[in-house]
Amino acid sequence: MIELLLVGIGTGNPEHLTLQAIRGLNSADLVLIPRKGSDKADLADLRRSICAEVVTNSATRVVEFDLPRRDRTVADYRRGVDDWHDAIAKVWSDTIRSELPDGGSVAFLVWGDPTLYDSTLRIASRLEPAPRVRVIPGITSIHALAASHAIPLTDIGAPFLVTTGRLLRDAGWPAGVDTLVVMLDGDCAFQHLDPAGVVIWWGAYVGMAEEITLSGPLAESAPRIIQARAEAREAMGWIMDVYVLRRTGG
Known part of the structure; x- marks a missing residue:
């Protein structure tokens, strides 16, 4: 029997790990680290450094493997993602x-929290034979972003909505809500909104040493964010960012 331990590791800062996460990693027989290609080598490096710092159990083995890449030429986005998840x-x-022929526990280090905008649980449901799955929650980029800007995510008595850049671009600002948290936005969808009365709090590599944050009225901040994002992506070879939008009524 295989136990699959999905460990939320926060947003790249080893200090984001909870005691539960550290104990979970040290309880595993095997920790698997995916390699996503040279353009995302920093992500594997961060996982390695976290393991080197917190995994003290000599019986816990750390093994790396190559992760398949998604075929972005597939026109049907959902089918392309499903095929990719099957391959993973x-x-x-x-x-x-191969590594645990007699069974045991295997841990994956998952950015942020495994239950929020992460495909690890969906991939785990495809495994054969089905493992027993245990999830250890972690700090999300949403919480780290709000902490970096020292802002509350909610207004008094009001909800907020977590969405994606794709949905914001295609459907516009959702009705009935004044605060949006936007993730997975590779095209800066905020630039297609009417900026009047909208404030943005943006961050890239939140929680990491390379963290960049910008904020202010959307009309003034959008060009600065687009430029900063492009420069950071060019320098790092990859980017992970998240932002909050709020209608102020002004």
Whole structure:
């Protein structure tokens, strides 16, 4: 029997790990670190450094494997993602079977929290044979962003909505809510909104040493954010960012 331990590790800062996460990693027989190609080598490096710092159990092995890339030429976005997840699940299954032929516990280090805008649980559901899954929550980029800007996510008596850049671009600002948290936005969808009365709090590499944050009225901040984002992506080879939009009524 395989136990799959999905450990939320926060946003790249080893100090974001909870005691539960550290104990979970040290309880595993195997920790798997995915390699996502040279353009995202920093992500594997961060996982390695976290393991080197907190995994003190000599019986816990750390093994790396190559992660399949998504075919972005597939016109049907959902089908392309499903095919990609199937390919990842096969690599997971093959690696676990090879490294733990007699069963045991295997841990994955998951950015942020495994339950929020992460596909790890969906991939885990495809594994054969089905493992027993345990989730350890982690600090999300949403919470780290709000902390960096020292802002509350909610206004008094009002909700906020977590959405994606794709949905914001295609459907516009959702009705009935004044505060949006936007993730997975590779095209800066905020630039297509009417900026009147909107404030933005943006951050890239939140929680990491490379963290960049900008904020202010959307009309003034959008060009600065677009430029900063492009420069950071060019320098790092990849980018992870998140932002909050709020209608102030002004």
